[in-house]
Amino acid sequence: MSQRDERGNAMADWTADEMMTVAAARQLRDDTACFVGIGLPSTAANLARATHAPNLVLIYESGCLGAKPDRLPLSIGDGVLADTADAVVSVPEVFNYWLQPGRIDVGFLGAAQLDRYGNINTTVVGGDYDAPTVRLPGAGGAPEIAASCGEVVVIVRQDLRTFTERVDFVTSVGYGTGPGDRERLGLRGGGPRVVITDLGVLEPDPVTCELTLTRLHPGVTREQARAATGWDLAVAEGLTTGEPPTARELAVLRALEATKSDRRRQ
């Protein structure tokens, strides 16, 4: 109980990353279809499926629709996804038939940089495009996921490098430059409904579309969240503190995480 994490927060018996993953999983509703990226989104989606959302439909861009893995895949093309899927389709089909027409309720994205309007950069940081300070992997499926899913859930660690006044490159559009921008651009999905971080939860203000801190994780202060944000972070009047992970959520999450190391022996 006296342990402290890297931010100096007292750790009960869970870490900031575990809290973030649990909070993200809680955002996913049963009987919806979720477009899942690898890493934290995949972990959170599988946690949701193993707890409160058994009928959550997981869709991976490798072409696996309705995957039901019993262990965490290391990659979106892991064989366990194909073995357990309702259907395995081609990549053009995933994007053209399933994502583009708006058949997928939730898109689940990470970010290297994120701005106050929920725009995401996963392409380049610093310098210019042709000579960047850091070359990141790029777009993958994210631009169209951000454009076409019913809503977007973003999961990202909150710090000054990531939460930046302006993203260096718009890989995936959130609310663009503000109210009405998504509509002007012709984007059909609703955009980022919620951003889950290791410090708390942000949601777009219904009028300004600006990401607003609405919930803190247990043990985190609003000052910590503001200090980890590269713009003047708006804080909701009714700021609340979220529930810590339940024993069941933690047990399931840790069992899932353990499958990563088990797999090394397969």
Added chain:
Amino acid sequence: MAKLVSLADGVAHLVRDGDVVALEGFTHLIPFAAGHEIIRQGRQDLTLVRMTPDVIYDQLIGAGCARRLVFSWGGNPGVGSLHRFRDAVQHAWPRPLELEEHSHAGMANRYVAGASGLSFAVLRGYTGTDLPGHTTNIRPITCPFTGETLTAVPALRPDVTVVHAQRADRNGNVQMWGITGVQKEAVLAAHRSLVTVEEIVDELEPVPGQVVLPGWAVTAVAEVPGGAHPSYAHGYSVRDNDFYRDWDAVSRHRDTFRAWLDEHVHKAGAAA
């Protein structure tokens, strides 16, 4: 009818300096052995095309085979960055690398247009992103029926596409199954194609969900058991996740990368 060839002959005859080359495979069925043969034969000035230039393209780029990369996501899946790709973009090592960058949906549709014999594909994508500002091959187009603004991307027609599959018969009919990504489209979009397979059999037994590329649609087939390693071939092998994790350390520095290349590509080829 596809010709049955050795891997070395297939690469020697079908992959030429300066070619536009696509090695496809979406995590599954990635033609690693063919990529290594391209490195061994010292191909230069290639335009490498691939939706996910992961570890095989990290190796080709680090070996100096590539002048240009057309892609949509360049990382080591589930692990992190591609260090040889980064070194080429950030420091022009071992040579500068031009980029043409898309999204997955854009790349997939470019192959579909190529396979369909069309000059372009249309999708509802890219709008509001900074990608069209850096990639001239992404253009707005007005729908002639509704007036809506959509996005056009030109067809991809690689000089040669290389893929790996589970099986072929002696007439070069190729059978693949599991996650088949964009391989069918990439083969049909290309002028020439080389398919490496786990095994060549007398009779192809039907498999649920299989994709068949008829022998008359493929240029050459080479039997290369394990030719997808560290990727995998569903029904034959499992993905070597440790290799992908370990690649991060191997590829991080130029000297460890070069030592790996000598040991596992150049010397391995000489021994074969």
